[in-house]
Amino acid sequence: MTPLLEAKNLSRVYQVRRGYFARPNPVRAVDDISVVVMPGETLGIVGESGSGKSTLGRMLLGIDPAQAGEVKLEHKPMPPLRSAQWRALRAKMQLVYQDPLAALDRRLTIAAQIGEPLDIHQIGTKEQRTAQVEELMAAVGLRRDQAGRYPHELSGGQRQRAVIARALATRPSLLVCDEPVAALDVSIQAQVVNMLRDLQEQYGMAMVFISHDLKVVRNVADRVAVMYLGKIVEEGSSDTIFRSPRHPYTKALVSSMPVPGKQLQGRIILQGEPPNPAVRPTGCAFHPRCPLAIDLCRTNAPALRRVGVQRTAACHLVAGDAAAVAA
């Protein structure tokens, strides 16, 4: 099977400058990352704040241009930012992010907003568009009588449904969801997660699901990439990566998840906090917090290597194939 989306050696460095005369300070938000998304597959990306997961998501969509590396959709390279081809490509790749209220225009009814991408990309006749908006609303579980409502008249969950309906309007082959359920209550989270899974099956699209919530990602994603300070530290199938994490960071992350009814004892509690991306530690970026770090970790950054079937990890202490994974 050929990949839908292929990203190679993506890097994004922000120059943080404080005033006209200051020396710019590079922040490596995304550092030499390669990922592949197969058609119809869901890739989960987990990481803490500052890990660069949102930036990566935007780079995969070509909204945030890569400074190094390239993104190919169906083997075609990403056209230049804001060119006509780039705009046309928006119909094929859509973004859903955390705050639905910010994503929606307060002055337009939700039906108008769901139909907007159809108008922009001039898909179908006016009647067909109206019919399709109705179909989309039904697909995301919004009632017909809610078509004329404004965003503030809906609940958080309903708003996120409207945002998802709008993203699906152009029948994209890739949907990038950045923390789509983080702002929702648990019971509503489950509704939206189930809906996303159903829609994915129904529409056959691929999904990149970015979240800090490992439990949600595990239940949505086929494959999961774990990010720490701009790099992928471990990648594997979502069934195995959480059952038997290999990288010490993934281990800590899995272990830190409070599970109802389980006591905190025996959990790995990491010391310290994720470092400031602007002052990246030398060697392995995780070494200052790693309970297992050895001297090598302080000096040499480990490459992402194959450590099992469809499994990669970037750690000196995880036994794996000798060769680094070809990037």
Place this chain on the structure above:
Amino acid sequence: MSTSASNLVELRDLKVAFDGVQVLHGIDLDIAPGEAVGLVGESGCGKSVTWLAALGLLPGKATVTGSVKLEGREIRGAQRSQLEQVRGGRIAMIFQDPSSSLNPVLRIGRQIVEALAIHRGLAGEAAKAEALRLMDMVGIPDPRRRFDLYAHEFSGGQCQRLMIAMALAGEPDLLIADEPTTALDATIQAQILDLLIRLRNETGMALVFISHDLGAVSQVCERVCVMYAGRIVEEGTVEQLFSDPQHPYTRGLFDAIPSIDGPRRRLIPIPGTVPNPSDLPQGCSFSPRCPQATAICKTALPPLLSRGRGRKLACVQPAQPVKTGMVRDRMPEAVML
């Protein structure tokens, strides 16, 4: 409900209305000295409002009725000066968003010293020494150097540690932690939970842990109250609730949490949404979303009744005992052993 002199705090029929809209419908809750109680529910269920009301911290447009007793002494509607002694001194509180809960223009050290001055009469070098000790106790590295920094110079996790240090300054008998880990990253959440557990063991203070996260609650607390639409709907020990949730809402909350192990499965959401406080359904507030609701649920409000062994339930159609397969998913290891 019997009034016992041994309780630290007793809430009786605590009600809150904002601009005439009732959001809290009579909360009865006892906190014994040194115990850890969890308050669980979704946003808007009134779990935070309960304690803000108890401490008189709600804005003026809120109407609070009922009784809040601290060691048998009524503090609801008490004089401002009397409340100021309780706040931070007997009952301290920390909040969800630690970074914006600290004053951005005042140095951290000063904010901690302020609490020491109010409740322990410390000043000058003695106050500073004690503040440094507290900062060290909550795990702020190199407190002497950081005493004069501002909130924005600390990470979210460190701000929560500083909030905790400030709360401990008055040597309170009860710490109310209102969603203390919600805004923090997973590895930092674990650190803060660990810190709260440790401090409670060291100081012997009671803890009320308000959270929507059942996982976090079960690690910190012995007893849990589940709230829905301004009422407590179920109460019991962590073990009781987790092994045998009886209220359909409690059941629903557990089932909605995606599991981290076992087979991947469809999530089980609770249908519908939380009702608007100004337009509550007739009878049991949960009935429109309840899979077991019968005619009576839609007309009569079930009272919170004792079911023995410290359990309380407000439901006329308790959930059926869980099937064995599902218990395994949820049951605490302690109970399984």
Place this chain on the structure above:
Amino acid sequence: MINFVLTRLLRAAVTIAAVVTFAFVVLRMSGDPAQVLLGPDAPQDAVDAFRRAWGLDQPLWVQYLAYLKSIFTGDFGVSMRDKAPAIELVLERLPATLQLTVPALLLKLLIGIPVGVYAALHRQSFADRGVILLAVVGFTIPSFVMGLVLVLIFSVILGVLPSGGQDTWVHGILPTITMSIGGIGILARFSRSAMIEVMGQPFIRTASAKGLKWRDVVWSHALPNAAIPIVTIVGFMVGSLIAGAVVVESIFSWPGIGRLLVVSVTNRDLAVVQCILLVIAAAMVVSNLVVELLYGWLDPRLHARAGH
């Protein structure tokens, strides 16, 4: 910190240069000083001679370069009318203007801010509603209308205060009040909303929750935060101390810079007008700089951003 100051100084220089250039070009395109000063019946020879004498016959860019050169050497030109150095004329009038604007500024601060803060702390009360209403009235009525109304009441009807002139301090009362009313309204409203915003912040709840007295919550936790946006408005008011005097000085025949500006514009006295605009721009820019520095002192978060 050096970086911060350099950035701001550069910005200030650009602002002043823009004002100077704009004033220069617009003045020269809006009428011929020779015609105005010499009168419509003046013979062409005289007009030409006047133009040559003042360099008005040169192309605009030559005049501009000459002007820039003289500014940098501290020469602000000579009044075409009084033949005296423009800067002297302006500085001569400065004390009179400050006699009005400084007391007016004090009134704005001492009434506007406390009233606004009081209203914020007693939100929805009778006093609060009254403050909002009066503030709106205060800053929606233009100062020339306000001045005339005050003159009508206190000079014409009651006859207790003089309507013009600068002879005694009593003459200053009406112009000072006229000048401050709008500012009081603006500051009251602004302080009120700044304070309401701050009082709703989580850290205020924290301060109450730790048992701080209400008075201390307001004084040591809320006010330092509310001061940050208020300083912006006050800075703007300080910056426009001179510019704001134009209308009021004209109404009350107060011999300050404002009136000088009006007279000089009418006479197309280019050097004087340019000099006044330069002074006004400089005052704005300087007060802006002071505000920025005050920000840094009031708001520690800006230190980091400014490359501390």
